[in-house]
Amino acid sequence: MRISALADAVGLPVATVKFYLREGLLQPGVATSATQASYDESHVRRLRLVRALIGSVGLSVQQARAILELVDDPGDDLYSTLGRAVGALPPAVERREGDDPYPRARAALAALGQVFDPEYAAVAQLESALAAAESAGMPISDERLQAYGDLLRKLAAFDLERMPDEPHAAVEYTVLGTALYEPVVVALRRLAHQDEAARRRGIPS
């Protein structure tokens, strides 16, 4: 298909598609003349990914490029690549230095019996979240940590069981499954609260 049909297929302006081509986020088509190229389903798929990263997740072109490089070249150590890809997603968290920079997250992960790797961005994220709850006078209790941790491990197991085996697809699945499904999880939690409150109030649902 031509670039106009490609743009139509994804619902983006042709100018945006050309911009992504120039920025190297979208692979070139096959040249069919000096001024035209032909695109296929692989371009449609890639454009959807680029649009998701920039449009929905809100990444800059540079941040999107860093993630796309990991999708394109996952390397031999998929586990570490997945960690770096997720670490490149928002929220941006400041890494801390020092002997024990993440004491709350370290204790929480020990209590849950989970891997603690201070290089992993979500550790700093958990530390900030636990500190904010604590300073508001509503620290996460041990009981709540166990309950949340247990349910979220079940959710993670569900996600991992469905991760594609092919490495490029696995990175894409992990990045989008993290960035795009988090807002679903958060909205569903709020709606579950509402539903639960309605039931306790005696409203039939």
Added chain:
Amino acid sequence: MRISALADAVGLPVATVKFYLREGLLQPGVATSATQASYDESHVRRLRLVRALIGSVGLSVQQARAILELVDDPGDDLYSTLGRAVGALPPAVERREGDDPYPRARAALAALGQVFDPEYAAVAQLESALAAAESAGMPISDERLQAYGDLLRKLAAFDLERMPDEPHAAVEYTVLGTALYEPVVVALRRLAHQDEAARRRGIPS
């Protein structure tokens, strides 16, 4: 205690405490002279709440005031007050008009057997999240919706069981439990993914 001791107790500059007093976010102390007032534990508690809403959640003074008014005056219909308080939290989502403005969220909540109330802000939030996943070519499958929905209802039941009976405290618990625990949930989900990936890779944790 004097204002300086109050500020110390919470770790805020005296100027910030005075600003919150002027803005009416913090109730006045008991005047002990023409220029001095005395503050107690209720002020410490309130300051922690104000700081959480403005500092951690990132609300404006005006947005924080709207929530504090619901904490201070929960009214007779607690269920509706809780809905309005949570609806005043980020993310800001545009309400849509029309016959069926939230088709994805409506279908998802019907599939889960949960309350569907288009006035509730999280419905618009869920609609956007589902639409973004769909347009990236990774729609939430029925199977995933059921799995996530089931686990998040269990999480919500845990939260509701611990909600204080006293209405002012219930609004405060709901607002902070939503805004401050969401980042904990999101970070724990990412860390559960990492832990699950490590287990599958054969790394002892």
